[in-house]
Amino acid sequence: LSDIQKKGELIILTENSSTSYFNYRGKTMGFEYEILKDFAASLNLKLKVKVVSDSKKFNQMINEKKGDIIACNYTITKNRSNLLSFSKPYLKEKLVLVQRKLKISPKDSSNVIFIRDLSELNNQTIYVRMHSSYKKRIENLEEELGIDIKVKELSGDPVTEDYIQAVSQGKIDFTISEENIAKIVSFDNINLDINTPISLPMSIAFALRQNNPVLLDSLDNWLSSYMKTKKYKSLVNKYYVKRNLGPSLETKKITDGQLSIYDDLFKISANTHGVDWLLVSSVAFQETRFQPNAIGLGGAYSIMQFMPNTGPSYGVYPDSPVNVQIDGGTKMIKTLLNRYKNIPLESDRIKFALAAYNAGFGHIDDAMKLAGKYDLDPYKWDDNVKVMFENLTKPEFYRDPATKCGAYRGHAVRYAEDVYERYINWKNESK
Template sequence: MIRKLTIFSTTLLCISVLVLGTIGCQNTKGKENNIVGKAIEKKQNDLGEILKSNKLTVLAENSATSYFIYRGHKMGLEYEILNEFAKEIGVKLEIKVVQDLDDIINQLNNGEGDIIACNYTVTKDRRNKIDFSKPIMRTSQVLVQRKPEGWEKTRKSVWEKEVIRDPAQLSRKTIHVWKNSSYYERLVNLQDELGDTIILKPLDGNIIPEDVIEMVSKGFIDYTVVDENVASINKRYYPNVDTELELSVKQRIAFGLRKQSPLLRKRLDAWLDDFMKTSTFNYIKYKYLNNSANVSKSKSEYSSIKGSKISPYDQIIKDVSGRYGWDWRLIAALIYQESKFQLGEQSWAGAYGLMQFMPTVGPTFGVYPDSPPAVQIDGGIRKIIKNFREWKSIPDSIQRVKFAFGTYNAGIGHVLDAQRLAKKYGKDPLVWDDNVEVYILNLSNPKFYHDPVCYYGYMRGSETYNYVRSIFIRYTEYKTAFPVES
């Protein structure tokens, strides 16, 4: 079977860059296969376009305050707030992790995202380039420094004499800090106030505050500056750092938006006015700023911040996916959607295991409730390949994968019904996005499932519609958080 799938397998390897436009890759016969994906367009989306596309795209950093992935599950203070907003306006939330924060404003203004969420301080310089939402919190900048050796065996009143407690003591000290940050700006101003030199070592935007705090903790550098809320989260994980010296007044942390998105900003501000008075908002803040369990998650080997694993089954997923030429992160996204990586998961309908096989289908692929993970994943991929082959009429490989996933979830009959409805109502029956998926969604409406072109009747169309979209959104996020090893 693997030999027969050689050309197909090579084609699917290209999916890992599916949104980048026309991609060439070589199959084993030396012929070039082109996959036409969706080119990134520079759109100045405002609220109307976001609602129409059913997607709100957030540019985030990989951090506990912004966004991270833990055991495949999306977390982060700002992520959870914006996820509630996305639910309020009825759209899906997509996260794009920005590897270099020095470029985040350009990415926003180029239309690569709709909102910036990276614990962003409101400054005059940034206001000249973008708009800001209502502040979600206020925080001061603090100095991060190491406590002296043996501090844990000494009274605080004793060891505290060896750390900096007055900004004037920063004269001639070396501080490593992100160059394009409000921290750097503040330290430049502090030099003028002190009338003396602070030796500033600029850091690039691809180094997150958590990493710099760790560098202080481990003795690689002596000082850095971060926001107090970031320090509060991390000092529970690095107890040998001191963060008590405040270097600024309370500053506003807010979401960044394009100046060309006034309706989005107005809607977000109105929602924040109400949401920030709720117990849900207070719980989210407590969860990330006061609950040490979430600090441990952000530092786990299964965290996108410190670890390199999505699930306990990563290596199995990589090995099995590799045999069939599928991107393991795409399969991981599907498994999370099916079972959240719970091996013994069983649905109300009797579907079981990592890939949620129905009892009538699993044995066909050699998968039973007590089958080991490798057998379950192998059977699931073979089922997906079978579905993929059933849609050989779909010319675009990415769209074909979406038809295959829709079939995996709903069965081929309902997808064929939606395809026939799409053709009848003037949509493209060979394209899933915004075409066939629209009629999948409508198959819960009697007007459509009673149509003469439909043979399989009612289905909960929203489930399959959201299923395919959620997998591809999660896949996009997995790709940025867990790059393919070179």
């Protein structure tokens, strides 16, 4: 620990995932990242992050002193404990089977087929990382149940949530995950079932070199206190509890007489900044269903969901009145439309701006660079930048030297197209 304090920085080894470390609307986030950021601050240290592109190298890198702590949702296993020291567990999660909900009848969505009896996995194929603890659990299941399970892995060393997405997309039928990771991915993939446990709760902890007892004791003592705080509980809620904003996204029609009680404010601001008020309204509806006091992921606030590091740039703060919130959101949309003014087709220009509003323009810029690199048109949305944006979930693309912002596993494509479609519908209804 004294060597770390002399350097003035704590180095963590992690991966780009929705539990550990990621970029959301220009803000660095991640459950484990935020915990260790607070730990580093308690020691008056800066937190330095090293993203490891090959998950098989974590143990090697920590033992070569290229990092101080491994933070990647590590479960404590016997094999790992022979090589590493583990902190006090900060979560306990069971492993679950991830599968798609298969309807028995298209007319009856209530009846679905799941594997609940694990013996039914006999002769099935489960995709997992070969060097993961999941592989060992499958071997134990085979021994316990007297069954044979085929095990394969996806190419490119994708992270666990990429395997889960592959199940949702129908590319594979089964994978295994800790329940906390599966829960995050299932929030936005309602065709997934994660309710078949395949283990007892397992301890998830930070991993350190075995010859670093002072740092381990310091971390354990700090975690013992930290996990009793409101801050820790708020982090658990922030990442693992799904928010329900209420009404369906398709319930509002302009023919109802008004979209919201704030229609006049949207019209005034849109007229001032030269943006269609229906476009701004569609963004606000998608973000918060017109709720000025909504709080979102990463501390996003206001009817337009500004991130804490972005809102002040547009004059919007958590206590700003709704007219200021709307005006700031309108200015931001106008700024993004201007950013993509060289996009020839107006519908594409709007979709670029909307995707950037949701994901941050860094990921859009990455997708445009990849489009150019792979002989696609970086100034067209459909079949071009949209394709590369969706490819940012794949390691071979988000680890490409042309990219700067890493993986993107959000839903900016769907967001942009939903907001745009609603905007066009409202526009047609108003004629």
